[in-house]
Amino acid sequence: xxxxxxxxxxxxxGEPTPGLSRRAMLRTAALGAGAMAAGGVLAxxxxxxxxxxIYNPFTAYPITDTWEGHLARGSLGGIDFGMPVGTRLPACGxxxxxxxxxxxxxxxxxxxxxxxxxxxxxxxxSQFLLANGTxxxxxxxxxxxxxxxxxxxSGSSTGPHVHWHMIDPAGNRISPLVYIAQHPGGVSPRQxxxxxxxxxxxxxxxxxSAGAVTGSAVAPIALGTTKxxxxxxxxxxxxxxxxxxxxxxxxxxxxxxxxxxxxxxxxGVKLIYSVVDxxxxxxxxxxxxxxxxxxxxxxxxxxxxxxxxxxxKYVYSIVGxxxxxxxxxxxxxxxxxxxxxxxxxxxxxxxxxxxxxxNGGSxxxxxxxxxxxxxxxxISGVSDxxxxxxxxxxxxxxxxxxGxxxxxxxxxxxxxxxxxxVxxxxxxxxxxxGVKLIYSA
Numbered sequence: 449x450x451x452x453x454x455x456x457x458x459x460x461x462g463e464p465t466p467g468l469s470r471r472a473m474l475r476t477a478a479l480g481a482g483a484m485a486a487g488g489v490l491a492x493x494x495x496x497x498x499x500x501x502i503y504n505p506f507t508a509y510p511i512t513d514t515w516e517g518h519l520a521r522g523s524l525g526g527i528d529f530g531m532p533v534g535t536r537l538p539a540c541g542x543x544x545x546x547x548x549x550x551x552x553x554x555x556x557x558x559x560x561x562x563x564x565x566x567x568x569x570x571x572x573x574s575q576f577l578l579a580n581g582t583x584x585x586x587x588x589x590x591x592x593x594x595x596x597x598x599x600x601x602s603g604s605s606t607g608p609h610v611h612w613h614m615i616d617p618a619g620n621r622i623s624p625l626v627y628i629a630q631h632p633g634g635v636s637p638r639q640x641x642x643x644x645x646x647x648x649x650x651x652x653x654x655x656x657s658a659g660a661v662t663g664s665a666v667a668p669i670a671l672g673t674t675k676x677x678x679x680x681x682x683x684x685x686x687x688x689x690x691x692x693x694x695x696x697x698x699x700x701x702x703x704x705x706x707x708x709x710x711x712x713x714x715x716g717v718k719l720i721y722s723v724v725d726x727x728x729x730x731x732x733x734x735x736x737x738x739x740x741x742x743x744x745x746x747x748x749x750x751x752x753x754x755x756x757x758x759x760x761k762y763v764y765s766i767v768g769x770x771x772x773x774x775x776x777x778x779x780x781x782x783x784x785x786x787x788x789x790x791x792x793x794x795x796x797x798x799x800x801x802x803x804x805x806x807n808g809g810s811x812x813x814x815x816x817x818x819x820x821x822x823x824x825x826x827i828s829g830v831s832d833x834x835x836x837x838x839x840x841x842x843x844x845x846x847x848x849x850x851g852x853x854x855x856x857x858x859x860x861x862x863x864x865x866x867x868x869x870v871x872x873x874x875x876x877x878x879x880x881x882g883v884k885l886i887y888s889a
């Protein structure tokens with residue numbers, strides 16, 4: 449591909465003037481008029497900024513121009529990923545969208561305003577898909593790539609690609625890949641540990657002949673007495689089984705994003721679910737793990753859950769901050785339950801489907817036979833990104849991460865939250881032979 453992003457685009461002219469987020473305006477009101485610098489840009493000397501969780505949604509595409517290559521020719525920096533015109537562009541993190549048409553040499557530009565002053569920008573788009581001010585989760589599609597020389601929206605680009613860079617709270621352009629390496633935020637793969645209730649939750653590393661099993665997300669199932677783990681690592685999904693010494697094998701399923709992963713044993717067929725470009729995909733062991741788009745779109749890549757009831761598969765995902773349900777019996781038509789959440793887990797209790805959600809650090813329960821009425825369990829202070837649940841002999845159990853440890857709460861103890869002593873930022877659970885198993889990373 450010919451060199452792209454010459455001249456003004458990557459020398460700073462492709463960056464739109466930043467607007468003020470609602471958070472920034474509220475902070476300004478609290479600090480007084482003296483917090484505003486000339487030109488209306490918020491000035492907060494010495495302010496402490498949180499680091500939003502960012503992932504690389506373009507791992508399936510080649511880098512056609514590096515950050516260093518941009519700097520070498522006088523650019524402020526960026527990374528080019530080669531891809532056909534019209535490729536769907538997932539948000540690299542949660543935030544609010546601003547579209548800037550014909551943004552100088554950057555062409556059509558999407559800016560995603562993340563938490564506490566960080567921004568991400570995609571340049572040379574062929575089409576915007578969302579209105580200004582739309583809040584998106586990581587993985588939501590924000591536009592279509594472009595870059596064809598001379599095409600509307602391409603700016604100075606001379607070949608199809610997307611240019612990606614980030615901007616820090618001080619206004620400096622920074623490399624997204626360096627940022628991700630420095631702020632893994634639960635997305636960086638870590639070794640998986642197993643802890644069982646019958647050994648006082650003593651956590652043991654899951655290792656095999658091929659080395660440690662690692663992942664940024666974990667989904668377990670049982671196949672008879674064999675425990676099987678699916679992990680997400682570098683956009684690829686791997687399988688490891690206890691009866692093979694946890695030897696890690698690549699399933700061939702790729703393109704998976706974020707930390708969203710779920711698995712199900714349906715009559716001996718192993719099923720895995722992941723998020724790819726904002727859509728939920730299904731892959732099954734009986735079709736050689738061929739990855740299929742379920743058509744469930746707009747999904748954030750942070751949390752999904754799957755259950756089966758009477759042979760029907762149900763998928764729960766987060767779309768626009770709300771839990772949606774889709775089932776194989778209705779051709780995966782996605783329906784909004786009306787339950788707000790940042791993470792979701794699902795179980796069945798008889799013929800009732802039950803979902804557990806995290807909203808603002810609190811855990812809620814909603815049941816299909818109560819019209820999905822949302823009820824607070826009394827559990828709070830938990831991580832917004834991870835949640836697991838299971839039905840053990842009719843007792844409902846939920847597992848969360850709080851303060852770096854996995855906690856357990858059960859319906860038969862009035863949801864009293866207990867620290868299992870198992871460390872981890874991600875959690876998944878399984879029951880085999882009446883023994884409760886926690887998997888964490």
